[in-house]
Every structure is written in C-alpha cells, then in structure tokens.
Amino acid sequence: MKVILAPMEGVVDDVMREILSTINDYDLMVTEFIRVVDQLLPEKVFHRFCPELANNGQTSNGTPVRIQLLGQSPQWMAENAYRAITLGSKGIDANFGCPAKMVNRSQGGAYLLQNPELIYKIMKAVREAVPSDQVVSAKIRLGYEDKSLFMENALAVYEAGANELAVHARSKVDGYKPPAYWEYITEINQRLPIPVIANGEIWNQADAERCMQITGCDSVMIGRGAISLPNLANHIKHGDNPYSWLQTLDLMLDYTKQETSSRRIDYYPARIKQWFCYLNRQYTEADELFRQLRIFKTAPEIVACLQQARQQMN
Template sequence: MKIILAPMEGVVDALMRDMLTRIGGYDLCITEFIRVVDQKLPERVFTRFCPELLTGGKTYAGTPVRIQLLGQDPHWLAENAVRAVELGSPGVDLNFGCPAKTVNKSRGGAVLLKETNQLYQIVKAVRDAVPPQYPVSAKIRLGYDDTSLTLDNAAAIAAAGASMLTVHARTKSDGYRPPAYWPWIAKIKQQVAIPLVANGEIWNATDARLCQQQSDCNDIMLGRGALALPNLAQSIRRDEPAMPWAQVLQLLMHYSEFEMCGDKSQYYCNRIKQWFSYLKLQYPQAAALFSQLRVLRKSSEILAALQQALHLAADDTTG
C-alpha cells in the first residue's frame, strides 16, 4: 500500500508537508499546483512552491515531493515539466481536478475533463518530453458536471503514457460534498492498466479500508483527513490511535512558530483557522478552541490562546 499526501492549494505547503511527513506513514507528497500559461517559468517559482528541491526533492523525513503543474497548453506544460525534473523533482504530476472557479474559467483544472482529446495531448506532450526514468502522473475527478466521460478520460490519460492516475471520486459539480463514489474507481480499473490511487472522504482507518474495498485500489491519497487527524497515515498503516490532543497542540505551536517567522507570515491567522476547521471534525477540544480563535485578528493573540490551551491540556494529562 502506498499513501500519498494530497496537494491542497493554500494549505499543504512545504511546512505542512514537513510536519506531516515527520509524523510518518507517507510514501509521496504532491505540491500545490504551479500555474503554467505561456512561458517557461524561472527557477525561483519552482523553489517557492517546492523548497524541497534544494534538499534533494525530499522532505526532512525523506519523503519524495513531486511537483504538480496546472495548465492547458501541452507545449508549455511539457517545457515546465522538463524544468521541474531538471531542478530535482522526482517526477511531475498534472492537475485535471481543481474545482476552483477562477482556475476553471481560465481553462485549467477540472474544466479540462470536458475535453478528452486535450487531456491526451497534454499528458502525451509531457510524457514525451520528460526522461523516461521520471514518472508522469495525473489527478482527475470523475468529471465536470457528470460522469459521462469518466472512462474515456481515464483511458486517454493512460494511452498517453501516464505512469499513475489519482482519482478524486467526485465530479467538479459534487464539490466536496459526501459521499465519494469509490466504486467508480473500480470501474476505471477495469478499463486501464496503469496504477490507480483512490482519493476522497478518507477520514479514518475504517474509511481507508472501505475505500480500498469499494475502489479495488490498494493505494490511497489523503487530503482533508490528514489535516483533521495529523497521524492519519500512521493510523491507517499501523493502526495507531488518534494523536492525543496535547500532542496536536504542540504540533500547532511548532507550526505557528515557523509560519510566523516565514515569508508567508501575513497568512498565518487565516491558515491556522483553516487548519482548525478540519481539526474540529476529529477533536471536540478543537471545536471549542476554534470558537475562541475565529474572532481573533492578531497572530500574537492566537499564539497566546494556543499557549493557554497547551498549558490546560498539560495540566489535564498530569492531573
């Protein structure tokens, strides 16, 4: 079984990848997408999205990090894919699943699921350009408005030479509303021979096993569930119990210290609140603390609230 950390735009950045892979259980990470339009991007763009390029293309824990590209032009995607592997990315992933309106309006992400031939042309151009030792993977949803092209799209991506296909088992129109339609992945598996990765609505080890059973797919990708339960990968792989709340708070403090000192410090308040919106799905304590944090506007205020919560949690465990 392979467990892959999903690319979540504006959420799973290098710091989050570092923390979650240190906890363990992941075989691969995919970066947030790099938008490609009509030029070969400079090195600084790649290292901004993937600073792991400077450390051998791996996180501190040794987990490989694969760059993801998003766009609609086969030539320029191929040019940038070559640059990505030249800079040290252990392969390239292509985003055909992003549901964001701004991305879809500019003919990127999930909207390309309406254009089966374009999917083929993009994957083939990238596969032909990237040296064969580097994998070229893709991520799709089941479709845009419906599933009428699901099998055709998957077959086109496989025929174009993709090394792996991750399937988020919902359409763009489904958004993130449950359920995820895992049996559709089993249908795709009957049509294509390349390795498949199942994605969507995996919140715990029980979900993972059910997903594997219904999708007939051993490999999985974790997204929101990994933020809700930071040791989800190890819970699935090793049957670990949920990380204790006090340990989660220590993780949040570690995240805060690095985020507030980094070049994205202006986003800290929004990012920590966004993380809490997932944590509260698994931890009642997070829901209570989130109601306090959501009205705070200053980083120092949020940090103080986290420190107080950590002290209280420590008292609870020792008392």
C-alpha cells in the same frame, strides 16, 4: 499499501508537509499546484512552491515530493514539467481535478474534464518532455457537470503515457459533498494497467480499507482527512492510535513556530484558521478553541491564544 498526501491549495505548504512527514510514513507528497499559462516559469517559482528541491526533492526525513502543474497548454505544461524535473522534483503530476471557480473560469483544473482529447495532448507532451525514468502522473475527478466522460478521461491519461492516475471519486459539481463514488474507480482500476490511486472520503483506517476493498486499489490519496487527523497515514498503514487533542495542539504549536519564524508570517493567520476548519471534524476541543481565536487577525494574538490553551492542559 501506499498512502499519498494530496495537494491542497492554501493548506498543505512545505511547512505542513514537513510537519506531517515527521509523524507519518507517507510514500509520496504532492505540492500545491503551480499555475502554468503561457511561459516557462522562473526557477524561483518552483523553489517557492517546493523548497524541498534544495534537499533533492524530499522532506528532511526522506519523503519524496512531487511538483503538481495546472494548465491547459500542452507546450507550456511540457516545458515547465521538464524544468521541474531538472530542479529535482520526484516526478510530475498534472492537475485535472481542481474545482475552484477561479481556476475553472480560466479553463484549468476540472474544466478540462470536458475535453479528453486535450487532456491526452497535455499528458503526451509532458510525458515526451520528461525523462522516461521519471514518473508522470495525473489527478482527475469523475467529470465536470456529470460523470459521463470518466472512463474517456482516465483512458486519455493512460494512453498518453502516464505512469499513475489518482482519481477523486466525485465530479466538479459534486464538490466535496459525500458520498464519494468509489465504484467508478473500481471500473477505472479494472480497465487500466497502470497503478490507480483512490481518493475521496477517507477519514480513518476503516474508510481506507473499505475503499481499497471496493476499488481494488492498493494505494490511497488523502487530503482533508490528513489535516483533520494529523497522523492519519500511520493510522491507515500501521494501525496507530489516532492523535489525541493534546498531541495535535503540540503539533500546531510546532507548525506555528516554523511558520511565524519565516518570511510568510503575514499569511499564518489564514493558514491556521483554515487548519481549524478541518480539525473541527475530529476534535470537539478544536471547535471550542476556534471560537476564541477566530476573532484575532494577527499572528501574535493567535499564537498567544494557542499557547494559553496548551498551558491550561498542563
């Protein structure tokens, strides 16, 4: 069984990857997408999204990190993929699943699921640009407005030469509303000879086991669940007990220390509040604490609130 951390824009940055990799045995982590339009991006962009490049493309404990690219130009996707590999990315992932309106308006992400031929051209160009010993993967949804092209899109990725395919078991229109339609992944997994990774509505070990039983996949990708329950990967892989609220709060303080000591302190308030939105699903205490700190706009105010909550638990 493999467990992969999904890319989550605005949530899973390098600090979060570092934190989660210290308490989980992830097989792979995928970065937030790097937007590719009409140029070869400078190296500093890749290092900003993936500082792990300075450590041979892995977190401090050796968890491999793969850069994800999002774009609709085969040529520029290929050139940027090659640059990412030369800088140390552990493979390349292409994003055909992002449902964000801004991304879709610019004809990126899930929007491309309406055009399997273009997906094929993008993946083929990337595969030809990237050395054969490096993995090229893609993440798709089941469709854009409906699921009628789910198999055509999966086949386009495979026939273009991809090594792996992750499938989020919803269409763009479905968003993140339950349920996840795992049965579609079953069909894809039965059809494709490459590894298929199941994604969607995996919140605990029971969900992961049921998903793998239904789909026949031996790998799962977790996103929102990984933020909702910080040790979800090890809960799935090893049966570890879910983190308590005390353990989670300590983890948040560790994350806070790293984020606020960096040059990115200005966006810490938005990041920590975003995390709370996911923690609320798992911990009632998170909802109570969020009610207190959501009014604060600066990092020092939020840090003080978190520290006070931790002191009260002694």
